[in-house]
Amino acid sequence: MFQALFKIEFLRSKEATFWFIIFPILLTILLTSIFGDIEKNAKFRIGYIGENRFVKNLEDYFEVLKIEKVEEIVGKNLDAVVVFEDNFDTKLQRALFLSKTKLFKPVNVEIFYTDKEYSKVVKDILVNIFSSLNALNSDKEVKLKVIKREKSISYSQFLYASILVMNIMSVTFFGFSSQISFYKRQGLLRRINCTPYSLGKFYFVYALVSLLQIVFANIIFTLFDFFVYGVKADFLNISIYTLFGSVVFLSLGYMMASLIENPETIVVLGNILFQVFMFAGGFYFDVKNAGIIGILSKIIPSTYLVDGIRKSFGYYAYKNHFLIPLIWVVFSISFVALSNIIKRKKASSNI
Structure with missing residues (x-):
């Protein structure tokens, strides 16, 4: 199962190559050229x-x-x-x-x-x-x-953290959650459920493959940013936030895939969440004091993940970088668990 999913997501998907590797590099070149002296x-x-x-x-x-x-x-x-x-x-x-x-x-x-x-x-x-x-x-x-005083943060460093978290969200919203929904429509998950290979194991393996996509994309981008813009990343900090951020968004993606049956709905919702988490999360500009957007930024997980990575460069605007994202993880998993309990009770009552 791992080999099959790995080939589908890594080797046969041209879209994945563009969105997770080429697009972040092109976006960085564009924004740094425009806003380098913001x-x-x-x-x-x-x-x-x-x-x-x-x-x-x-x-x-x-x-x-x-x-x-x-x-x-x-x-x-x-x-x-x-x-x-x-x-x-x-x-x-x-x-x-x-x-x-x-x-x-x-x-x-x-x-x-x-x-x-x-x-x-x-x-x-x-x-x-x-x-x-x-x-x-x-x-x-x-x-x-x-x-x-010591050196200040450059826009390349400011943007570096944004691209890492953007890669996590891209894999989650445009790969993991939407693809699970398409597998449901195709009947693949129903067939897997009839075999000794459990659905829980399938979700775990698919999440692991998605994590490898995230890690691979972030390594490629980190090497690019180092050689082109001289951004020196803190390996330990990046590893912690990449792993933690993957858990946060994959949990959210799993909740979406579990509760929403229509793949097209998940794609639309994924695009909306991607844009909200990106712009309200201060990916390109500091939005902490930007009215309603600033209020929203304090309750979404992307804000704290990006800010936590930037902290390794000496810049940060928030505190408690793990608390709010952890609340999102607990909420996502709890919501799915509660939904499954309700479905089982309804199914047993109909028998």
């Missing part, structure tokens, strides 16, 4: 640490975000981070008032930036803003310290 079209984003009123003066020019630690400059894709010392407002007023006396003490401000070109621009703007305070008097009220 930050040029975005409003500058800065984070700040420390309570103060001064930061409100920056909100007209920047997207300002309060953060807890400097490391979030990469994790939240910020252009710069400003660290104010405690009681900044009070100390700044005192420094201005006592600037000509021996009691004068400068206040400290640290500016962190990354290697992105626009991060360097933001850093220069912030330096000029705080330096303008010092121009009010001959003495310096603000003592600046400018520090460069």
Whole structure:
């Protein structure tokens, strides 16, 4: 059974070769060419640490975000981070008032930036803003310290995680779930059920073949992204999320195939779910704060799988990357189990 399914899905399916291997590579080349410098079209984003009123003066020019630690400059894709010392407002007023006396003490401000070109621009703007305070008097009220942080995430790295999860969804929605439904219509599953070879074993073997498709497609794409765009993947992270993501979506696909009899309906539903999980999952852009889409992104599994892979590059927008996808697995399996129990009770009552 394994050999037969392997030949059908791998060796005889030209569609599988295109959608699971060639299409992800073409999509990456296209999107990276168009959006490789996407930050040029975005409003500058800065984070700040420390309570103060001064930061409100920056909100007209920047997207300002309060953060807890400097490391979030990469994790939240910020252009710069400003660290104010405690009681900044009070100390700044005192420094201005006592600037000509021996009691004068400068206040400290640290500016962190990354290697992105626009991060360097933001850093220069912030330096000029705080330096303008010092121009009010001959003495310096603000003592600046400018520090460069580690590299930021590139769009190639951002997109890499999306393609890996997209491969998982493609195998599930356009292969696993729809093909099981077609096998049902052809009567293949009914014939298998009349043999010593159980349907449960068939589903397990087919899921294993689908997992091999996913792994193979992700390995090919990982090699492509490494040699073409220099994306260095974290092997352990990728392995964990590929396996976990496969369990999540194959469980969902199994639920669809078990509950829906019409293959055409599964194909349509699979396309709808694929598009929703892709665009609301932040595959190509950060959608966390995008209104209704942002709310939807917090309850679908694709968001957390993609974000979990991106975390290995230092960028992440969510927490608890395993919790929501695990809930989807439990729901899918439980729903199928409950449905089978109801069907058996109805069948026994009709006897």
